[in-house]
Amino acid sequence: MARNHIRKHIDDHAEQAVLRLQKLCRQPSVSAQGVGLRECAELVRGLMVELGLHAELVSLKEGPPVVYGELRSQSSKRTLVFYNHYDVQPPDPLELWESDPWAAEIREGRVYARGAADNKANIVSRLAAIEAFLKTRGDLPCNIKFVVEGEEETGSPHFAEYIHQERSRLKGEGAIWEFGGLDYGDIPAVTLGLKGMLYVEFCVKTLAKDSHSARAAIVENPAWRLLRALGTLRDERGRVAIEGWYDDVRGFTPEELKALEKEPLQEEQLKSDLGISQFLAGMSGLELKKALAGNPTANIAGFYSGYIGEGHKTVLPAYAKAKMDFRLVPDQDPEALASLLRNHLKQRGFGDIQLAIQSENPAARTPLNSEIARIACDTAHEVFGAEPIVHVSSAGSGPMHLFTHTLKLPTVAIGCNHPYSNTHAPNENQRIDALISGTKWIAAVMERFGGKA
């Protein structure tokens, strides 16, 4: 009965949730461009204070503030921590949007705005769940701590500093990550992990300045040199070819493998969405799903040398540069891998290549049999009437390890997202029905989580 009051409150206040989402979306907050971040942080803090949370902006040495909010339960000692971010991706290319990315226009049951799905709807949804408990019951089923950072979209460069600085008040028994919700076919999905990342930039400089390419007969070309060096890093099937790279890779547990087997993957649909005829190394089926969830990657995110304009120029370039993101899996240690990479280059005779480590984050993976994972799955059943899909790990990355490792918080990603929300792309949108159902899911998790005390 109590549960029905909560759900009814959420349904009855859908309009208010949408208005809050529009308010947040109409405040641009682009971390890559440093636009509107403090203003958006203030808005988020304002929404928390309105509901009765203690909320403050925590300043860091550099970068925008983190919004911290908390509210204690009278009836439970257990604490659930929410991780969210108030920053968004740049809205470019603007010409492909059907409405202004900051207008938060509603069309056909969706709010269209940059940041609507990633990640402002999840902030609003979690606040709506909290409000439902407070308004119907006057109490929360568990303590809530809210951490909302402002640099997720630029790799959370100062978030580790925040976590280390504030770790004493971030204690809890479980956490909910920023994203998640409905998968294809509107089946709820629970994600248990994120890959880590080592982001590096290579630079080879062989000449003081660009030269006439006639000199290629007697002078080494930096593009050749970089190309040869990178060519030693990965084999044709996508496997990293650096000795020791896989030494600390933790395999899947039998339970995780079972979850992977059950995970649906619309291969033909995905191929057609991406415009490809086959997957890397011809993979399919379980192998493909294992690769997405568990394979380290070595991706060239950028390569530049010489003249890349129209027509032809015969230049011997002075330098060549490449950016690479290596996605990591448990229990790879990015610092150790950076050393392996450096040694690999040195041993192959490429010690002159400049290597700049731009960011390093370990992977995170919460066990399938952890309490928070079980609660997320059970409540998905209750709210959506369907067995949820369990993603052992997202193929993407994020600072989840700061929750799972540093704060020792078992963490799952669930929320109010939906497929075709165009995150990081033009016409990003949030389905209003998913916002509401996701809120009910979060409320159900809070209740079950607190009741365990």
Add this chain to the structure above:
Amino acid sequence: MARNHIRKHIDDHAEQAVLRLQKLCRQPSVSAQGVGLRECAELVRGLMVELGLHAELVSLKEGPPVVYGELRSQSSKRTLVFYNHYDVQPPDPLELWESDPWAAEIREGRVYARGAADNKANIVSRLAAIEAFLKTRGDLPCNIKFVVEGEEETGSPHFAEYIHQERSRLKGEGAIWEFGGLDYGDIPAVTLGLKGMLYVEFCVKTLAKDSHSARAAIVENPAWRLLRALGTLRDERGRVAIEGWYDDVRGFTPEELKALEKEPLQEEQLKSDLGISQFLAGMSGLELKKALAGNPTANIAGFYSGYIGEGHKTVLPAYAKAKMDFRLVPDQDPEALASLLRNHLKQRGFGDIQLAIQSENPAARTPLNSEIARIACDTAHEVFGAEPIVHVSSAGSGPMHLFTHTLKLPTVAIGCNHPYSNTHAPNENQRIDALISGTKWIAAVMERFGGKA
């Protein structure tokens, strides 16, 4: 005595030559970008008409016009043909220029501008030599034909068409190529040949659009694919690794080898100028000189994929592109080599890589004992008081074969250039003293060439 009048006129009109050079340089004429070409052609034609030459713009089916100028001698039936080009390389990277590349600023006796040395000074210099004869003597010592094309820097894609179309009026007994002048130590140099070129662009497209790099776990990255394909084209010592590539390479004659042995090459100076610690594959001495004059090359002139801006972006690029110039030597046939390249890629499993042939030119090499070569050497002695250096071949390229093969014109390259002119690079410049001495050299060649009749 007559010779002294000519030289005096050249000295006395140095300022006018510099003004003409500035005028030409202030007209951008970037063939790679299609900028300012007709305007520059008109300027060149105007300078010719001013001196009394018959001059016209010859239109081709595509591309900018060729400027053709001629003036007959009253006293000689022999014809010397000048080859020049009015187009220039793109000025990038702009930030490394100390003055605007189109300002033609004079600093410390040099004119700084894109195209100043390559090749506008030589146009101005040859016109100044013609003017000196006409003004002091009222006649030329030989017939002059002037061919000034507008696409040399993009591989002269339509110049063969022009030569075939106009060959009947391009008859002559010898030709002077576009460049040449002073070498290191201000010793005059005569160049007898040019390498050929095959310029190609590769494109690999693996995705419909840029994607999140998390997908690198299951989708091939086009940069990896291009990097692997290019990696099969050349070995570490710079040798082209395509089967059959060297089959038609003609070796040096004993005379040519002797010239190569005598050719000075300031290795330490060159290394320090280029900012390198050693030459390709550790070459030195005769091997190095033979490489410059006679080795085919495979140069990456440009490589682009993904995100190359500041900071980090985790993108799986949709495509990767590379531009390569292959320098060719006698008697390699660019068309045959293009087929070898295509087959090589196909056989290595890279048949999907798009390969666009952007230009193809065979090499040219005029015999050391030809009349024009002997005149160029003898007059160098007269004008500079020093035995000239003979370069069997430039390391650079150009459509000289259309003169030596199609028009049967023995051709040498001499002019008013100087080392440290930064051609194809930022801060390109023309030394004014070299402009004047080079003009005297051209005048001496004209005189000797006409007198042979």
